């Protein structure tokens with residue numbers, strides 16, 4: 001049975017949490033008195049379904065079920081984890097915690113609060129030890145960071161369990177050791193926002209110019225190296241000390257307004273809202289969300305390739321799920337093995353408006369690479385000097401894959417021996433095959449540059465699969481060559 005999370009407050013952030021839990025296989029019960037909550041969450045969920053799976057290199061678990069509860073007590077019934085995401089008002093959050101704890105004592109309650117300290121959230125609670133800050137970042141279903149802030153009253157076991165749950169849904173829990181208003185990340189965001197407000201108010205830059213200054217330059221740097229690592233590099237060979245000596249004094253020059261905040265007069269609000277409308281008003285919010293999401297996917301995938309920063313979290317999440325998915329001894333008895341799930345992304349579409357041909361080969365190697373990992377011919381094996389090389393590939397295009405389609409790669413072993421592996425891959429959209437691919441792979445000694453028998457532990461996994469697949473019907477297309485008549 002799927003595990004259950006309760007989401008209290010289903011706005012921008014609650015909707016993102018619901019999507020992240022659901023797509024990672026959890027059942028989710030939402031309570032939000034807003035009559036529009038169901039519609040809003042459905043829209044966030046649609047965006048999440050179109051983006052999150054594209055970060056994963058192994059099949060996503062079956063989506064959990066979503067329900068809307070009539071009150072908090074019903075929502076938290078049987079929940080293993082509760083995430084509070086109601087509006088940012090302390091009195092409201094206190095009332096919500098009281099209701100949760102009346103119905104379910106001891107369950108971990110993470111609060112999405114952007115600024116309140118956990119000790120403030122815990123005031124007057126029946127059980128302060130199970131309330132803590134779990135501050136996420138928008139879009140919650142794509143960005144891994146969640147700031148976990150306990151107070152001295154928080155239970156160690158509760159925080160440990162909560163971090164484990166959050167890791168399971170692919171997040172990066174950053175444990176903040178000392179509680180502080182606005183935690184770590186929002187202090188930066190506020191500081192940058194304050195400076196930006198001054199620049200607009202003083203007529204120095206428009207909202208668009210400020211956004212260009214970020215996204216064309218240092219925003220890209222921060223996304224992959226953060227602040228200190230970026231500055232370390234900027235210190236050149238002389239390093240961080242040199243960087244500090246050179247640029248430290250500037251902090252005391254009048255470069256910044258520091259903590260001075262401009263008054264939110266009607267004039268300033270109109271100025272900023274007007275410039276923002278002129279800059280992006282031709283897009284709806286949902287369109288902007290989709291643009292943001294597909295940019296983030298590309299960026300995160302690049303980081304994943306390099307196993308760097310947020311990309312490392314994605315790899316670790318895949319690895320945890322791979323262990324669960326490819327449980328020991330799985331041979332694919334009675335059916336081809338489901339090896340990969342993919343999503344057709346904007347950059348995969350060609351001038352004919354469907355998935356471009358090179359992506360069929362990409363989908364094939366995603367599938368066969370996953371199989372190689374399953375049988376132990378993984379990156380460690382390759383580092384040891386042995387690998388499988390593809391000797392021949394025949395792709396048959398059977399249907400058109402379109403933008404946003406979810407594709408599944410399955411693999412059937414037609415034949416295998418010490419050195420050879422003959423496989424049949426299907427790229428499926430739902431039940432329909434959009435392509436079938438026949439491949440022969442050879443096991444090689446990479447240093448010698450010639451074929452050789454695979455290691456016994458690899459054969460120990462490959463041959464039982466080949467044996468199990470002997471009972472499967474041989475695909476009609478197996479053995480066909482290009483242009484051949486039936």
Ligand SMILES: NC(=O)C1=CN([C@@H]2O[C@H](COP(=O)(O)OP(=O)(O)OC[C@H]3O[C@@H](n4cnc5c(N)ncnc54)[C@H](O)[C@@H]3O)[C@@H](O)[C@H]2O)C=CC1
Pocket residue numbers: 008009010011012013014031032033034037084085086087088089092096112113114115135136137138
């Ligand atoms: N929007 C953002 O960028 C971020 C917001 N947060 C935090 O997340 C929390 C929620 O913020 P948003 O989602 O942006 O606000 P929002 O206004 O989009 O959603 C708040 C939701 O709470 C619901 N609500 C109000 N009273 C309720 C009650 N008694 N029980 C259940 N639901 C109730 C409202 O109907 C609304 O749907 C806040 O604490 C905020 O600081 C955290 C990270 C980012």
Ligand SMILES: C[N+](C)(C)CC(=O)CC(=O)[O-]
Pocket residue numbers: 113114136137138186189
């Ligand atoms: C604006 N905000 C303070 C609510 C932002 C956050 O808390 C985090 C984010 O997603 O930027």
